[in-house]
Amino acid sequence: MQFLAIIGNLRFQDALDIVFLAVVVYHLYLWFWGTKAFKALVGLLVLGIVFTVARFWGLFLTTWVFQILWQVLIVLIIILFQSEIRQVLERVNPLQMIGLRTFPKSADWVPNFVKGVFSLAERKIGALIIFERRDLVEEWITGGVSLEGEASRELLMSVFQRESPLHDGALLIRKGRVAQVACYLPLSSAEGLQKEWGTRHRAALGLSERCDAWVLVISEERGEISLARGRKMIKVGNLEQLFKLVQQAITPVSPAGITWWNRIRALVVRRLPLKIGALALVSILWLLLAGQQNFEVALRVPLEVKNVPDAMEILEPVNPEVQITVRGLRKDASTVNRANTRAEIDLSTARFGNRVFRITRDQIVLPNDRVNLVHIEPPLMEFTLRETTGTDQKDVQGAD
Numbered sequence: 127m128q129f130l131a132i133i134g135n136l137r138f139q140d141a142l143d144i145v146f147l148a149v150v151v152y153h154l155y156l157w158f159w160g161t162k163a164f165k166a167l168v169g170l171l172v173l174g175i176v177f178t179v180a181r182f183w184g185l186f187l188t189t190w191v192f193q194i195l196w197q198v199l200i201v202l203i204i205i206l207f208q209s210e211i212r213q214v215l216e217r218v219n220p221l222q223m224i225g226l227r228t229f230p231k232s233a234d235w236v237p238n239f240v241k242g243v244f245s246l247a248e249r250k251i252g253a254l255i256i257f258e259r260r261d262l263v264e265e266w267i268t269g270g271v272s273l274e275g276e277a278s279r280e281l282l283m284s285v286f287q288r289e290s291p292l293h294d295g296a297l298l299i300r301k302g303r304v305a306q307v308a309c310y311l312p313l314s315s316a317e318g319l320q321k322e323w324g325t326r327h328r329a330a331l332g333l334s335e336r337c338d339a340w341v342l343v344i345s346e347e348r349g350e351i352s353l354a355r356g357r358k359m360i361k362v363g364n365l366e367q368l369f370k371l372v373q374q375a376i377t378p379v380s381p382a383g384i385t386w387w388n389r390i391r392a393l394v395v396r397r398l399p400l401k402i403g404a405l406a407l408v409s410i411l412w413l414l415l416a417g418q419q420n421f422e423v424a425l426r427v428p429l430e431v432k433n434v435p436d437a438m439e440i441l442e443p444v445n446p447e448v449q450i451t452v453r454g455l456r457k458d459a460s461t462v463n464r465a466n467t468r469a470e471i472d473l474s475t476a477r478f479g480n481r482v483f484r485i486t487r488d489q490i491v492l493p494n495d496r497v498n499l500v501h502i503e504p505p506l507m508e509f510t511l512r513e514t515t516g517t518d519q520k521d522v523q524g525a526d
Contacts, residue, residue, distance in 0.1 A: 132416050135423065135460045144405070144412050152397075152404040166207065170199065178414045235276050235302065236376075240368050242279030243344065243351060246286055252346030253286045254296035254326055256309065257375035261337035269295060270306040277304050286344075296329070296341070302376055312336065316357070322348070323359075330354035340375045417457030422500070424451045427467050429485075429507065433474035440473075441510040448485055448504065454497035466493040471507070482508045 158164040173192070180188040246253050256263060271292060275281055277299050285307050286293045295308035314331035330341035334354040341354045351362040353371055362368045394401075429446040448469050452462050468491050471483055485502050492499065 132460045144408055148405040148408040236372050238279050239277045240365055242282035246344050247349045247351050250349040251286050253344040255342040256296050256298045257340040258300045259338045263339050266312055266336045267309040270309040273304055273307050275304045419456045421456035421459045422453045423459045423462050427469050429469045433472050437514050438511055439514055451501040452497045453500050458496040478511050480510050482506050
């Protein structure tokens with residue numbers, strides 16, 4: 127019953143609160159999925175549910191232990207998962223959303239570049255090549271030597287030859303041009319990766335987990351070509367497939383011709399079951415915790431007039447009402463309504479004419495004593511009273 131009353135008093139701020147936290151939970155799931163921190167996140171969620179239920183049921187000792195335990199867990203989480211926390215903070219960096227970036231729709235250098243990549247693979251020369259897209263990658267890479275030039279076969283062979291001092295690192299392609307070489311990337315913290323994947327593959331996945339860049343990997347041991355994008359590794363089998371992937375990497379992220387309606391629809395429909403699950407989880411937690419929130423309810427209640435003398439009638443006001451504001455825990459304040467609340471005033475001592483009466487706390491009848499009355503509007507009520515006319519008296523006598 128209390129839950130129904132809480133839902134009935136749902137405000138715009140409450141709906142916004144639930145939706146915002148559901149979005150946060152959804153993105154936290156996406157960012158932490160597959161990492162070592164994900165299991166810890168699930169464990170914390172279970173502990174949070176147990177703590178909420180214990181507090182709701184009034185389990186004093188369990189609640190007290192969990193309050194102390196939370197303080198220790200927060201410190202441990204910051205120490206053990208500082209890299210994952212940093213990644214999350216980097217993902218919500220508002221600087222990444224400033225400005226619009228342009229991409230070349232096509233480039234003449236791609237066929238020659240693709241041939242250079244397969245030449246490196248045939249000779250089993252390891253390489254890492256970054257295709258920067260919408261997100262700037264400077265926040266996640268270290269080192270690097272500036273180099274301006276076209277991504278040609280000759281340049282690739284020069285940079286990644288084993289005798290070159292620049293071969294140990296990644297080459298960065300920005301807007302169709304080579305921008306830096308010898309860049310070092312963050313390693314992936316995901317679990318369950320293939321055993322044959324070495325440092326290059328983990329570095330490629332590590333960057334793709336943190337931004338929307340695509341990273342091309344050439345295995346030194348096997349001479350295989352792979353592409354990391356969006357936390358996934360794609361194996362490249364031939365020149366034509368690699369040509370298409372490179373064209374996609376340098377193509378605008380938002381293709382022309384897609385309407386805003388289609389973009390919004392895709393934003394809502396994509397991973398819809400996961401979004402619904404996040405919304406349901408946050409809604410349940412909100413309902414469990416909302417009852418303990420301090421809450422105010424304002425409503426208009428009828429003013430019942432009692433003990434009016436027989437020779438007196440009320441001209442004004444007709445059907446008087448007062449507005450009251452009550453405060454208490456949400457589970458109690460939400461049950462206050464017009465059906466179980468009223469105001470009373472006694473006119474047994476009233477006299478004829480315009481009379482002003484004060485509305486006090488004692489005259490307000492509330493459904494329970496767990497809520498407090500904080501305001502009455504208006505605090506004074508003016509009545510216009512007159513003596514019952516002779517005609518009315520004769521009608522009364524005739525009836526007798």
